[in-house]
Every structure is written in structure tokens, then in C-alpha cells.
Amino acid sequence: MPNTQVAKTPGGDPGKHLEATSAAFVRALGYPLQLVALHPETGKVIVHHAADDTGMVKAMQQMKRLNAEGWNDYYETNPGARGRRSKSCDITHVRAVVGDVDATNGRSVQDCVDAAAALQMLPTFTLATGGGVQVVYLLDELVPASPETVAIHEAVGRAIRDKIDGDAVFDLARIMRMPGFVNWPNAKKRATGRKPVKAKVLSASGRTYSLAELAHAFVLPATIASVVAPATLNGDLSGGRATAHWFDGLAPDDKNACLAEMLQVPDVVALADTSDGASPPNWRTVLAACARSGAPNAYALCRAWAQASSRFDPRDFDNRYRSYCHD
DSSP states (O other): OTTOOSOOOTTOOGGGGSOHHHHHHHHHHOSSEEEEEEOTTTOOEEEEEESSHHHHHHHHHHHHHHHHTTOEEEEESSOOOSSSOOOGGGOOEEEEEEEEEESOTTOOHHHHHHHHHTSSSOOSEEEEOSSEEEEEEEEEEEEEOOHHHHHHHHHHHHHHHHHHTOOOOOSTTOEEEOTTSEEOOOHHHHHTTOOOEEOEEEEEOOOOBOHHHHHHHHSOHHHHHHHHHHHHHTTTOSSSOOOOHHHHTSOHHHHHHHHHHHTTSHHHHHHTTOOTTSOSSSHHHHHHHHHTSOOTTHHHHHHHHHHTSTTOOHHHHHHHHHHHHTO
């Protein structure tokens, strides 16, 4: 899969330490990858960082030993820290969007499988965790964690949660269950009848997605606008390229719809009244964003936004808009 970062090295093969489907799972995630062992009773944490196959072999050996001793094994969804648990502020790139649904409150494991199967886009992986089902949507490349991409990642994750009636696992630093290892329930879960079960890959589609594809499938343009516009304005939109990877991948009609919604966000509406001398983001920031967005109706949408201000000058607007189109 394209997301794999490092070719196999002579130092070892992670596949020797896992069943075939689990080894494929590790390779698909790519490097760097952190594996996390968590003790179900004490809460103690041990982290193993792998930068390549050689490091993964060593990490797998340790994880197998710990799992045999009653520890639960996880992976960090997105790359961040090295050798310690990542916090959201550590995450450098977005690698995947995930979902998790548990067999609780009268819901069976098969109900969880059915909920995952009903998702409108085929997950890259579907895993049986021993207590439910997890889905993994791998991106076709690592996406830098900017305010915009983080906002879209969270919006897609929330939408997946809502569709499967699952848990909130859309934070960037989320750890998820590693297949091929036993899920050891803690005392509280054992008291309800839970038994140790090996987590496994139920299906592997081989599909990877762009963040734009996932946003288009799971999130309404209005929702995208409401979460992305503030992130854009508080990020690095100060005259550079205004569109982001996720927006570039949208279909023309979706670009129009998303841009129209963004121009109605109150913080953006207020920028129409800012002056040339105001610190960015200001009205010129919005002009630049619209002009470079690639949305077919960008000019008309931006002009309608600007006309709401008493400062609107049609000649000045046209001259500035054209200048940003040719940057």
C-alpha cells in the first residue's frame, strides 16, 4: 500500500512474529510506528518505537512477551512522539481515521460487524478486537497535521462514530487495538463474563483514501465549513496558498458548496469590514483564499461576501481578486 514508508530491510521480517494478516496490517500502517503495551490492572504503559522493519522485529518480540504476561497491545494511530506516549500536540502527520464500536448494552459482536459493514466507504481494515469491532481508513499518504487537516480528521472521525453508534476515538493521539494479540479484559470486565480473545483482522480491502475523499463521503459541506474556517483563519493563511490538500481533492460542486458555507461563518463574515492595514487574517486573506480555491463559482461567491460591507468598492475588488488569481 502507498502508505508504507520503508522497504523491508535485511535485519528482519515482522511477518515472522505475527500471522500473515497482522503482518500486512503493520506494513500498511508504515513507519514510524509506535506500539503501546498497557497493563489492564495497573495501568502501566510501555512504548516501543519502530522506524523500520528491523526496529519492528524487536518491538514485536517485546510486545509478544508482554502480551503473554497479560498486557494489552496497541498502536498509535498517527505518528508523533518517539519512545513515549504521544499527546495530540506531538502529532506531526495524519495517517488514518478510525472508528470503534463495542458489544455493550445489548449489542452483540455481530451487530458491531454489521454496523461497520454498513459504512458507505469500505474500510482499509476491519478488526475484531475481542470486545467489538474497529475500522481503519488509511490515507494514501501521510498528511501534515495543520489546523485544517486536524479539523477535517476530527470531523470525519465524529461522523464515523455517529454512523456506527461507536466511541469517541477521533483524537489525534488515539491508540487502537493491535491484531494478532490477546485482548486481556480487566477484573471489571471479567466480572461481566468477558473472556480473553485474540484480536484479529476480519477484512483487508487494500483501499486507501485521501482526506478529501473521506470528507466528501462522511461530512456535509456545512460541517466542513464550520470546523475548517476558524482553523484556517487561525492558521497560516496570510497570503500564501490558501487551499489545503483536502479541499483540492473535492469535486467542483463540493468546492462551491464548501466555499459558500465557509463565507457564511461569522468570523469570516466579519472580515469583510477589515481594512488593508489590519493584521491577517483580513479581507485580503479571504480574497486570496477564494481566488486560489479552484471552486468554479469562487468569484461570484466572494463578491457576494464582500458586497455585504459598506467598504465594498467593485473596481478595487476586481483588481485585487485578479491579482491573486495570477499569483
